[in-house]
Amino acid sequence: MPQQLVIASGNAGKLNEFHQLLSPLGYEVQPQSAYDVVEVEETGVTFVENALLKAREASRVSGAAALADDSGLAVDALQGRPGIYSARFAGEPRSDERNNQQLLEALADTPEGRRQARYWCVLVLLRHPEDPVPLIVQQHWEGEILAHPRGDSGFGYDPLFWLPDQGMSAAELTAAEKNRLSHRGRALGALVTALSETP
Numbered sequence: 001m002p003q004q005l006v007i008a009s010g011n012a013g014k015l016n017e018f019h020q021l022l023s024p025l026g027y028e029v030q031p032q033s034a035y036d037v038v039e040v041e042e043t044g045v046t047f048v049e050n051a052l053l054k055a056r057e058a059s060r061v062s063g064a065a066a067l068a069d070d071s072g073l074a075v076d077a078l079q080g081r082p083g084i085y086s087a088r089f090a091g092e093p094r095s096d097e098r099n100n101q102q103l104l105e106a107l108a109d110t111p112e113g114r115r116q117a118r119y120w121c122v123l124v125l126l127r128h129p130e131d132p133v134p135l136i137v138q139q140h141w142e143g144e145i146l147a148h149p150r151g152d153s154g155f156g157y158d159p160l161f162w163l164p165d166q167g168m169s170a171a172e173l174t175a176a177e178k179n180r181l182s183h184r185g186r187a188l189g190a191l192v193t194a195l196s197e198t199p
């Protein structure tokens, strides 16, 4: 992995997690805001398309290697929604709290036992804006949607994301524990491995 990386994201929760995961490995990470990268429109219909759009713009503007994350929550009872629209589920202005409320309403008639869901995380690394061989990895994290929020760590849908094996919500995990288990933490592990195997 290039030692200096721009993180193509404006999401403070993601930026924190990338910092925690990459700094111990010796990477110097900077948010795209350090280069005044403006948020691109996420016009793709897949996570990978949106991640490519974000990485390319950040790499183009910064002139550096860029890592983008497009992620979201897919709920079985909602046929995979909100999916790529997770950040915009409750419309504008975007807010985690309103998105969580929207999710609870959408699942109001769905009983416990039928509330399976997963987070997806797709990471795209571009070494330069015209990199013809982007590194792409995707990972998921299985859970269930709670009827009431629990915990105040993490971000986004974490207070509603129940982890049966842990007996707690994603927002009740420590940051280190979330990074070890999560879609993002494991995707980054896979990316580092993929990079070490790439010529």
Ligand SMILES: O=P(O)(O)OP(=O)(O)OP(=O)(O)OC[C@H]1O[C@@H](n2cnc3c(O)ncnc32)[C@H](O)[C@@H]1O
Pocket: 008, 009, 010, 011, 014, 042, 054, 069, 070, 071, 072, 073, 086, 087, 099, 119, 154, 155, 156, 157, 158, 182, 184
């Ligand atoms: O596009 P950037 O600038 O990176 O920031 P964003 O928040 O818009 O990010 P996405 O477009 O990838 O949308 C992902 C949404 O999915 C949710 N999400 C993704 N990973 C999550 C996590 O680890 N915990 C909680 N919610 C998460 C959260 O609501 C995010 O806003």
Ligand SMILES: [Mg+2]
Pocket: 042, 087
């Ligand atoms: Mg986004």
